[in-house]
Amino acid sequence: MLSKKVLMIAPTPFFSDRGCHIRVLNSYLRLKEKNKDILLLTYPLGRDIKGVTAKRIIKLPTYNDVSPGFNIHKPFLDFLLLIKTITELLNNKYDLIYAHLHEGALIGLFTRPFFKLPVIFDAQGSLTGELVTNKTIKENSLMFKLLFKIEEFIVNKVDKIYTSTEGLKDFVEKNFNPKNKIKVIKDFPDKALFNPNVKPVDINLPKNKKIVVYLGGLQKNKGVDYLLKAIPYCSNKLHFLIMGYPVERVKKIIEKLNIEDRVTLTGRIPYEQAASYLKLGDVAVSPKTLESGEANAKLYNYLAMGLKVVCWDAPENRKILGKEGIYAEEKNIKDLTNKISANLR
Numbered sequence: 055m056l057s058k059k060v061l062m063i064a065p066t067p068f069f070s071d072r073g074c075h076i077r078v079l080n081s082y083l084r085l086k087e088k089n090k091d092i093l094l095l096t097y098p099l100g101r102d103i104k105g106v107t108a109k110r111i112i113k114l115p116t117y118n119d120v121s122p123g124f125n126i127h128k129p130f131l132d133f134l135l136l137i138k139t140i141t142e143l144l145n146n147k148y149d150l151i152y153a154h155l156h157e158g159a160l161i162g163l164f165t166r167p168f169f170k171l172p173v174i175f176d177a178q179g180s181l182t183g184e185l186v187t188n189k190t191i192k193e194n195s196l197m198f199k200l201l202f203k204i205e206e207f208i209v210n211k212v213d214k215i216y217t218s219t220e221g222l223k224d225f226v227e228k229n230f231n232p233k234n235k236i237k238v239i240k241d242f243p244d245k246a247l248f249n250p251n252v253k254p255v256d257i258n259l260p261k262n263k264k265i266v267v268y269l270g271g272l273q274k275n276k277g278v279d280y281l282l283k284a285i286p287y288c289s290n291k292l293h294f295l296i297m298g299y300p301v302e303r304v305k306k307i308i309e310k311l312n313i314e315d316r317v318t319l320t321g322r323i324p325y326e327q328a329a330s331y332l333k334l335g336d337v338a339v340s341p342k343t344l345e346s347g348e349a350n351a352k353l354y355n356y357l358a359m360g361l362k363v364v365c366w367d368a369p370e371n372r373k374i375l376g377k378e379g380i381y382a383e384e385k386n387i388k389d390l391t392n393k394i395s396a397n398l399r
Contacts (some may be wrong), residue, residue, distance in 0.1 A: 056336060056359070057333060058149035059089065059090070059091040059092070059106075059135075059147065059148045059149050059151055060089050060092040060149065060151075060152050061093055061095065061139070061142060061143070061148045061150070061151050061152070061161060061171075061213070062078075062081075062082060062085070062087055062091070062092060062093065062094045062095065062151075062152045062153075062154070063090075063094075063095050063096075063116045063139060063151060063152070063153045063154065063161055064094060064095070064096045064097075064154045064155070064158060064253050065077045065096070065097065065131070065132050065135055065154070065155055065157040065158045065161070066078070066096065066097060066124065066130075066154070066155065067096070067097040067098070067100040067120040067166050067321075068094070068096040068097065068100045068103075068108070069100050069101035069103050069106075069210070069325070070099070070100050070177070070322075071103075071322055071323065071324055071325045071328075072092045072122060072270075072271055072298070072299075073133075073178075073270060073271065073351055074122065074154075074178055075100075075325075076325060076351070077154070077176070077218060077351065078094075078154050078176075079103060079106070079325075080104055080241050081152070081154070081216075081239075082094060082108075082286060083267060085152065086105070088368040089238045091322065092107070092111060092280065093108070093142070094106055094107065094108040094109070095108070095109055095110075095111075095135060095138050095139055095142065095307050096108055096109075096111075097111060097131055098108065098110045098112060098113035098114070098117070099117065099118070099119075099120050099136070100233065102121060102393055107260075108158040108231055109138065109306070111116050111131065111135050111137075111138050112133040112134065112150075114127060114130070114131070115124075115356075116371025117131065120127055121299065121300045122271055122273060128157075128201045132161065132230055134149065135161060135279070136161045136164060136165075138149055139151075139161055139162075139165055139332045140165060140168075141388070142213075143165060143169045143348065143352060144168075145169075145170075145217055146179040147189075148169075148171060148178070148385075150163070150172045150173075150174060151171050151172070151173045152170055152174045152295070153173055153174065153175055153176065153212075153381060154176045154178070155176075155178060156175075156177075156181045156204075156205060156208055157315065158210045159173060159175040159212055159219070160208055162175075162203070162212070162374065163208065163211055163382050168232075169274035172213040172214070173211075173212045173213050173214060174212065174213060174215075175208065175212040175214070175215045175216070176210070176215075176216045177215055177217050177222060177226060177267060178217075178218065178222075178349060179349065180205065180226075180229065181201060181204070182198055182201050182202045183203055183225075184220055184275060184367070187194065187355075193198065196207065206228065206230050206321045209230040209234075210230065210231075210232050210233055211235065212234060214234055214236075214237065214387065215232060215235075215236045215237070216236075216237050216238075216239050217236060217237075217238055217239075217349070218238070218239065218240055218349045218351055219228060219238065219240065219349045219350070219351070219370055219374070220238055220373050221344060221349070221350075221368075221371070221373060222349050223236045230398060233287070236390055237262065240354070241349075241351045241354060242284055242354055242358075243354050243358045244334055245316065245358070246326075247329050248280075248329045248332075248355050248358035248359055249324060249329070250328045250333075250359060250360040252330055252359075253330060253333075254330055254334050254335070255309060255327060255330040255331050255333070255334065257318070257320070258318075259295065259334065260291060260293045262336070263291055263292060263293040264291060264292050264293070264296045264336045264398040265292075265293055265294075265295050265297070265334050265335050265336050266288075266292055266293070266298045266335065266336070266338075266339060266398070267294075267295045267296075267297070267331070267332055267334065267335030267338050267339070267361070268281055268294070268295070268297065268298070268338070268339050268340075268341075269297045269298060269328060269331065269332060269352055269355065269356075270297075270298050270340070270342070270352050271298050271299070271312070271336070272296070272298045272300060272301060272304045272313075273300075273301060273303075275301075275342075275376075276298075276341075276342050277340075277341035277342040277343050277366075278296070278298075278341060278348070279303065279307065279341075280341040280385065280387055280390060281294070281296075281339055281341045281390070282307050282311060282317075282327055283305065283311070283382055283387050284312055284387045284388075284390045284391040284394065285311065285316055285317065286312075286313060287387070287388065287391040288394060288395055289395055289398075291314075291398075292394070292395070293316060294316060294317045294318070295318050295320070295321070295331070295334060296313045296317060296318070296376045297319075297323055297328070297331055298320075298321075298323075299321050300320040301319050301321050302330070303383060305319065309381075320370065327367050328355065329355075329358075329359060331353065332356070332359045332361065333358075333359065335361055335364040336361075336362070336398055337361060337363070337380075337394060337397050337398055338356040338359075338361040338362065339361050339363075339365070339390075339394065340352055340353055340356070340363065340364070340365040340366075340371070341365070341366065341390065343366060343368070343384060343385065344371075345365075349370075350365075350371060352373065353365065353371065353374045353375060354374065357374075357375070357378060362377075362397050363375055363378065363379055363391045364380045364381075364382060364390065364394050365379060365380070365381065365382070365388070366381065366383075366385070366390075367381035367382060367383060367384060368384060373382050380393050380397055381393070390394070
């Protein structure tokens, strides 16, 4: 891939300080080391990142949400991104398309017969798996079967697939039997940002309490509900610092569980400051279940900060953490509680 001109497609409001976008950023910077000429096409919202050359589609007056998950505007945004991609390919010469997410890969595949460019698909999970986990669609429904066929088409038609973890590679091979080779490119954190020597951020937290940290999306499919439900059973000597967004749904759960005084919600925090927040923690938790094939890259950040990590006993987590992990029985809230408490004494 040396000295090639790369067109990267990211159908998402890059950069919005969440896992998907960190993967996009890491892949851009990795490619830029070998390819000086790389352009990112993305949605209108999101913030610009130094060192990333990007072009955005036009802004829609009614589109103002950067949260993950399905958005009613997304089909139209993806259509505009397809038009932007075609326009860019007509006006400039490229050697390959590097597509993020299934929608990006589909855009790349649509253009391939006309521009004859190879399409690399950077997969971050299963399209149907995530929609089922989020309860957007029901498993084995007509919509599920249709989207499964589309996902199968994408996986088998792209020229190469990259995943961030061995677990996601295994998931794709098992469920879609792709004819193409899959390569794992792990998302190791930037050591300049994530290391135990960073200074902690100055925020108001209870004194004389051990701090349990979680950093990531707050949607249900991220497993954060398991963590919230475990909090009432944990010792009052623990305080929970939960970092991420969107917070509205989580706030309602916290109120219902009557644990407002035990949790600090930061909302969205800049990726560049994430390590300073993690520095406040005594132990980190990753309660995400991995049925959808989604990666669990936050574990690398936790490890880089020298934190103890409590997570579910899943093969993918063990592949990343090995002996460094503290494993609870999957979806067992009491065992999650015990593992957190046992490692904060």
